[in-house]
Amino acid sequence: EIAKQLGVANILEGSVQKAADQVRVNVQLINAQTDSHLWADTYDRKLTDVFGVESEIAKGIAESLQAKLTVREEQALAVKPTNNPEAYDAYLRGLSLDARSDSSSEAAGFYERAVQLDPNFALAWARLSREQASLYEGLADTTPPTRRDAAKSALENAQRLKPNSPETLLALGYYQYWVLGDYGLAKTTFKEVSKLLPGNSEIPAALGHLTQTGGHVDESIAYFEQ
Numbered sequence: 001e002i003a004k005q006l007g008v009a010n011i012l013e014g015s016v017q018k019a020a021d022q023v024r025v026n027v028q029l030i031n032a033q034t035d036s037h038l039w040a041d042t043y044d045r046k047l048t049d050v051f052g053v054e055s056e057i058a059k060g061i062a063e064s065l066q067a068k069l070t071v072r073e074e075q076a077l078a079v080k081p082t083n084n085p086e087a088y089d090a091y092l093r094g095l096s097l098d099a100r101s102d103s104s105s106e107a108a109g110f111y112e113r114a115v116q117l118d119p120n121f122a123l124a125w126a127r128l129s130r131e132q133a134s135l136y137e138g139l140a141d142t143t144p145p146t147r148r149d150a151a152k153s154a155l156e157n158a159q160r161l162k163p164n165s166p167e168t169l170l171a172l173g174y175y176q177y178w179v180l181g182d183y184g185l186a187k188t189t190f191k192e193v194s195k196l197l198p199g200n201s202e203i204p205a206a207l208g209h210l211t212q213t214g215g216h217v218d219e220s221i222a223y224f225e226q
Helices: 002-006 047-064 071-078 085-098 104-117 122-138 147-161 166-179 183-196 202-213 217-225
Strands: 010-019 022-031 036-046
Touching (some): 010 047, 036 047, 047 071, 085 104, 085 122, 104 122, 122 147, 147 166, 166 183, 166 202, 183 202
Antiparallel strands (some): 010 022, 022 036
């Protein structure tokens, strides 16, 4: 039923168990048509190796499906977003809160903690910029430093560390949209990111909101349908 709704042939199912500094990851790849296992494995690692586990799982799935990873995908798998497990934990907690529309301020706190623990954590800087930009757009903030300045500063850090990453460009698009109010510039940026992340539903949603705000209703509907 899930595969039918998603329009996919295979489903990846997994669970993660954590105890102290140990983590166990159980993963199974299932053929949805036959409900049979194509591949399954269990990984027991220290938390410091969690990024290596991600890479191993992705390569194992690719091999089981006889899929060839592109050079870009191989490079992406090899990159660790941070070497600090505590910073990554804070980042993931922020992402979890991001899923709730009324938790932006709390999520921003976790992203701030992540970049305090690892000032070179570009992904967390990009997310922090987005969060501050969202809070600036949604609230009248009179306390120094302003959300506007905080969003700009976090964006500049992300651009310094990873200027061309999709996450940094997304943060730039939201800054142009929510803080600068430059819909044309934001639209150009989001379209640029869509080439890097063709399967990402967040980008057409952002373009839908942006064009709706700009008064282009028909164009907005097309983006939301996409």
